[in-house]
Amino acid sequence: MIGLVSYIVFFLILSLIFGVAVLGLNLQWGFTGLFNAGVAGFTAIGAYTMAILTGPARDAVFGGFELPFVVGLIGAMIASGIGAVLVGLATLKLRHEYLAVATFGIAVTIQLVCLNWEYLTGGTLGLIGIPNPSKAWADGPLAQNALYLLVVVVVVGLTFAALERIVKSPWGRMLKAVREDDVAAASLGKSPERVRLEAFVLGCMIMGLSGALYVSFIGYVSPWDFLPIVTFQIWTMLIVGGSANNRGALLGALIVWGVWTMSGFVISRVVPSEIQAQGGAMQAVLIGVILVAMLLIRPRGLIGEELHVSRHARS
Amino acid sequence: MILQHIADGILSGAIVALGAIGLSFTMKMLRFANFSHSELLTWGAYSALVFVAFFSSFGGFFDQTIGPFSFGPGLLLAMLCACVTTAIIALLLHRFVFGRLSRAAGHMTMVFASFGVALILRHLVVLIWGSDPIYYSRELQFAILLPGNVRVLPDQVFLLGLTVVVVIALHLFMTRSRTGIAMRGVAESPDLARASGVNVDRIITWVWVIGASGAAIGGVLYGMTVQLRPELGFSLILPLFAAAILGGTGSLYGAVLGGLIVGLSENLSVMIIPTTYKPAVPFLLILAILYFRPEGIFGERST
Numbered sequence: 190m191i192g193l194v195s196y197i198v199f200f201l202i203l204s205l206i207f208g209v210a211v212l213g214l215n216l217q218w219g220f221t222g223l224f225n226a227g228v229a230g231f232t233a234i235g236a237y238t239m240a241i242l243t244g245p246a247r248d249a250v251f252g253g254f255e256l257p258f259v260v261g262l263i264g265a266m267i268a269s270g271i272g273a274v275l276v277g278l279a280t281l282k283l284r285h286e287y288l289a290v291a292t293f294g295i296a297v298t299i300q301l302v303c304l305n306w307e308y309l310t311g312g313t314l315g316l317i318g319i320p321n322p323s324k325a326w327a328d329g330p331l332a333q334n335a336l337y338l339l340v341v342v343v344v345v346g347l348t349f350a351a352l353e354r355i356v357k358s359p360w361g362r363m364l365k366a367v368r369e370d371d372v373a374a375a376s377l378g379k380s381p382e383r384v385r386l387e388a389f390v391l392g393c394m395i396m397g398l399s400g401a402l403y404v405s406f407i408g409y410v411s412p413w414d415f416l417p418i419v420t421f422q423i424w425t426m427l428i429v430g431g432s433a434n435n436r437g438a439l440l441g442a443l444i445v446w447g448v449w450t451m452s453g454f455v456i457s458r459v460v461p462s463e464i465q466a467q468g469g470a471m472q473a474v475l476i477g478v479i480l481v482a483m484l485l486i487r488p489r490g491l492i493g494e495e496l497h498v499s500r501h502a503r504s
Numbered sequence: 505m506i507l508q509h510i511a512d513g514i515l516s517g518a519i520v521a522l523g524a525i526g527l528s529f530t531m532k533m534l535r536f537a538n539f540s541h542s543e544l545l546t547w548g549a550y551s552a553l554v555f556v557a558f559f560s561s562f563g564g565f566f567d568q569t570i571g572p573f574s575f576g577p578g579l580l581l582a583m584l585c586a587c588v589t590t591a592i593i594a595l596l597l598h599r600f601v602f603g604r605l606s607r608a609a610g611h612m613t614m615v616f617a618s619f620g621v622a623l624i625l626r627h628l629v630v631l632i633w634g635s636d637p638i639y640y641s642r643e644l645q646f647a648i649l650l651p652g653n654v655r656v657l658p659d660q661v662f663l664l665g666l667t668v669v670v671v672i673a674l675h676l677f678m679t680r681s682r683t684g685i686a687m688r689g690v691a692e693s694p695d696l697a698r699a700s701g702v703n704v705d706r707i708i709t710w711v712w713v714i715g716a717s718g719a720a721i722g723g724v725l726y727g728m729t730v731q732l733r734p735e736l737g738f739s740l741i742l743p744l745f746a747a748a749i750l751g752g753t754g755s756l757y758g759a760v761l762g763g764l765i766v767g768l769s770e771n772l773s774v775m776i777i778p779t780t781y782k783p784a785v786p787f788l789l790i791l792a793i794l795y796f797r798p799e800g801i802f803g804e805r806s807t
Contacts, residue, residue: 224612226619279791279795280794282795285611285612285615286531286536286537286611286615287537289537289539289615290742290745290749290790291787291790291791291794293741294742294745294784294786294787294790294791295787297742297783297784297787298787301780301781301783301784304780305780305781418623421619421623424616424619428616467630467631467634469627470627470628470630470631471631473623474623474624474627474628474631476620476623477619477620477622477624477627478620478624479620480616480617480619480620480623481601481617481620481621481624484605484616484617484620485601485604485605485617488613
């Protein structure tokens with residue numbers, strides 16, 4: 190029983206951390222129509238910043254400032270935001286599929302930097318010993334994980350509430366206006382370029398936050414955690430849940446991560462041990478099938494965008 | 505040294521060009537960025553492996569090697585069969601995924617779907633053939649020493665020769681045959697082509713067949729001169745996109761020239777940046793071209 194409870198706590202922590210990244214992507218794609226195919230890269234920036242700011246000092250590697258957890262979270266968001274400003278200025282002029290190709294390339298490049306700039310990132314070995322704040326608050330793994338889950342729930346709750354407010358604000362309506370027709374938005378005196386950049390940067394900061402929560406929980410960071418498949422998983426979560434709906438984003442994260450872990454569990458039990466190494470491939474095929482099937486059967490996702498009619502137009 | 509880098513660049517550029525032709529055509533004519541196109545190279549390479557084994561089971565004629573090359577008639581036949589197999593895969597994908605989505609949903613939905621299709625195709629290769637590198641043959645070859653101390657293998661000479669033949673054949677097809685001319689018309693404007701009596705669906709079938717065959721040949725040549733591994737196509741995604749965008753989507757010569765530029769700049773880049781950063785070079789090329797000339801070298805500025 191305790192085993193199951195610990196497992197559920199563990200599962201919820203990871204799927205909610207994914208959920209944060211999906212919320213960030215939802216702001217970019219769902220509300221603003223920006224195709225960011227480099228999600229893994231921006232979570233990586235956040236993750237490494239967290240590791241550098243809060244991790245222990247080590248020889249021959251930069252960082253190890255042993256700063257508090259909250260400083261790490263804020264630092265991670267700032268670093269991802271700075272990365273997003275640079276990337277956004279260079280690429281946001283591009284439309285749709287060119288933006289997808291360019292951001293995909295950015296994620297590949299960021300992963301190469303993580304892999305090779307040993308002084309900053311520890312290279313292939315990554316950075317270990319990243320403190321998990323819950324270790325100081327309780328004894329025993331279950332209590333610690335439960336406390337960390339509480340932290341994650343608070344962060345998800347704050348992010349969710351902030352995003353809900355933001356997308357209902359005038360600025361949020363401007364995002365949708367730019368998404369639907371940026372010429373019309375420009376003719377009303379709005380600046381589509383500026384709005385796109387703001388939404389892109391804010392979305393990437395949220396992805397950085399997700400990466401930071403992840404490394405503190407796992408305790409280490411390595412370049413292999415940010416392969417392009419992470420981007421595809423996060424996209425699948427958004428498509429399954431329903432883009433332009435923050436509840437859908439979180440629901441999609443829970444469902445897709447649930448399918449991923451359950452299938453991993455089933456494969457580890459059912460598949461003979463000689464071909465266990467191929468189990469990961471089976472999971473990836475499954476994610477691909479879910480993504481394609483969802484697009485064919487229910488492209489708006491489980492709970493898609495709600496229609497909003499201006500209250501002036503209603504009566 | 506620099507001559508060797510140029511030779512290597514032209515060779516890897518030829519493979520990129522073969523893959524980029526199909527990607528460039530689908531980007532222009534089906535109007536979506538197909539992230540799964542590079543997996544067709546992987547499937548071409550691995551399906552040829554099956555046919556190589558099949559033909560060599562007949563022994564004799566199929567098992568011999570031709571002249572200085574590491575392969576014989578078996579591999580050449582297998583390459584043809586791989587083209588057919590890969591074309592069938594591409595047509596099935598069009599029939600059940602991309603074609604449906606292009607009618608029912610937007611272009612971006614097709615891009616998402618291509619992410620999913622790429623995941624499925626790549627990991628099916630791992631499931632079927634495993635993740636260890638495989639070779640078509642273990643024949644050892646002696647390098648040919650060219651002037652300037654440049655070494656190339658006979659198989660690499662074949663790679664280049666076959667690429668030239670394929671490009672010339674495609675050139676003749678696009679300029680001389682009615683289908684090829686209609687294809688260029690569809691690239692210009694599908695609606696206008698349809699109004700002039702072109703069967704656009706048939707042309708789209710041709711686009712997939714040509715694209716998939718080019719990808720299969722590129723994949724087999726990669727397998728022949730490097731090795732077969734499941735990430736073969738995946739590692740070429742950015743080079744292929746860079747070549748297609750550099751050349752201008754929908755242009756045959758653009759894709760070929762783009763492929764050569766990508767291959768050359770990747771291989772020459774190691775003289776100024778660490779080799780480990782080589783995979784980022786195509787991405788920098790994409791950024792540069794999109795910034796300065798988004799329509800590509802041979803593309804036309806659309807209004």
